Amino acid sequence: MNMGTRTDSRFMHLADIVKVNLELEQDWTGLAVHKSSPRGDGDCDGQKLLRPLLSGLPPKRLYIHPDDQIDMIKNLTGPGESETEWVLPLHQSENPTTISMLASLFDSLPNPPVPSRRKRIILASVHNDSTVVYYIVHDGLVKPRQN
Amino acid sequence: MSLPPSPSALDGTNSESTTTPLQPQPLIRITKTSSPSSPRYLVFSPADVMTLRRTHNMCSVLSGTTHLAPSQNAFLSLPLQLMVEEARLLLQKGVAYVVDGNSFHHSSLASMSAVDSEKRKxxxxxxxxxxxxxxxxxxxxxxxxxxxxxxxxxxxxxxxxxxxxxxxxxxxxxxxxxxxxxxxxxxxxxxxxxxxxxxxxxxxxxxxxxxxxxxxxxxxxxxxxxxxxxxxVTKLSLTLSSSVPEMMDPPISSSSWSESKSKPRDEGGSKSASYTALVPSYASTSPDSIPEPRAHALYAYIHSRGYFLTPGIRFGCNFSVYPGDPMRFHAHFLATSFGWDQEISMLEIVGPGRLATAVKKGLVIGGEKPREEGDEEKDEEPGARVRAFSIEWAGF
Structure with a gap:
């Protein structure tokens, strides 16, 4: 139990580092730390998450699918409003990521607002010198933006 | 969770390549050659190579030298060397059979010398x-x-x-x-x-x-x-150009063909029922004759979504994944297979992720969920229990 709380506090510390980085360096707003599943339906409702997740609103839309981009250019529309993103903080030197963990994490996320859109999270890798590198992780095969 | 739509639904690239032909194709002949380290699975017939590419989305690698320029390796010819994943998947689909080249050679020689003296004459x-x-x-x-x-x-x-x-x-x-x-x-x-x-x-x-x-x-x-x-020499080259299948199935094998016609084979699977009669008796159609490689489930998962996969060793991954024929498209992903509970260090994502971004591709990691104890051995598509994730640099 003691061990568990220590791990929890370590994860919370990581989450705080990423939160500060997002808030002050990347100008995100509405940041919150989640310890239990944010999904409002299904089996995972309210279940405790393996690791804390962050949610927040980036200053501008973070990700545009290449097909949407083509539509945008065709219809001469803007990128649209920014969407709430989910962020998973990880430390660079630890290696706790497994396929099963990612799978259960994605299962505990709420469905995207647009049904055709795939679930995605932002992987935040924290380095010892407090550098944070962000990766976009999609559930399933989603073609890359540059190709 | 809902299965992601196939790439053809997303970008409409390979709708033509995934359509199944109306007439069933004859089984593809895969020759297994043994080497001390690992067996190789080869396809010698140009018709089979075409079928693989057109209807099964498999390009594999041509591995034979051209006899006019044997020392170059930019342009290679038959035989086509299949990845182990490909060979196994073809058997699982029931569209191919494997002949062990080693034992086939010996048995052919034996029947040449002793048994079929009439045919030999x-x-x-x-x-x-x-x-x-x-x-x-x-x-x-x-x-x-x-x-x-x-x-x-x-x-x-x-x-x-x-x-x-x-x-x-x-x-x-x-x-x-x-x-x-x-x-x-x-x-x-x-x-x-x-x-x-x-x-x-x-x-x-x-x-x-x-x-x-x-x-x-x-x-x-x-x-x-x-x-x-x-x-x-002249005669040999004539034979090669005119009738390649004859070279591979010499007249002596005709007896074993008729023999296999009479006895039913059960391991072929339902799809190929009409063609199992054409499988020679010395061949194997059971997928278990090829040991399952580590990345097989991920291969089957990606392949079932209409993608072409080629070996990914030049990008340090298991497969490079093309949305259509590699002659027409650039690869979209670099795919690496992991175990379901295998720990993945961040550097294993950051390193290949950077490489993938540099070559304008996405990184895909995936693994197969092990069968749960409660599950009975139900017949499912290969790769059905796989979860895969596409990773891209976020760019901020």
Missing amino acids: EYVREMRERRGTIEFTRAEERRKHQEEVLRKRVEAGKMGKKNKGKGKNAAAAVAAAASKDTDGKGDGEPSAPPVVANTGLGDEGGEVSLVAPELEPPKEETPTPMPKIKLK
């Missing part, structure tokens, strides 16, 4: 017949060629007005040609007269004497054994 007789025909044709060609050369010489002699010596030579050449017409009846000995003609011309017609010996290889002046070897 027939085969040898046919070969002799063919050789006779070829020898005859070759001799005929040679004779015509020599006549042509002589005729040109005579003409050249007529054109030269300066010295009378040439005229004399021309007369000699005509005489030689005449004598050759009488005795050169394609019996394999037409080489003697031209040699005489050459020596007659040698001292002044320098150009002619240079050409003539080249047309007449010196080997052929010795009576029989050397020409025979040459002719055999």
